[in-house]
Amino acid sequence: MNFMSAQSLDNEFGKFWLMLSPVEKESLLTVARNYVQLKTEAGNIDIEQYNKEIDDAVSRVENGEFYTHEEVINMSKDW
Secondary structure (H helix, E strand, C coil): CCCCCHHHHHHHHHHHHCCCCHHHHHHHHHHHHHHHHHHHHHCCCCHHHHHHHHHHHHHHHHCCCCCCHHHHHHHHCCC
């Protein structure tokens, strides 16, 4: 895999950023902001919380609280 340096990435991003409309820039900024927020929130839980969330999810599945693939496909038709 070809990894670019941080400076190269910044330069490349800057070139494309200049070609975007204000609306496109706002959209990408929102995506970046949400990405960083989710990444930060996900990184702030401890192992006990992580394990509790997994245990809770497993319990829900064991209790039949889930959607099948077919159900999700049918639900997404209404989106």
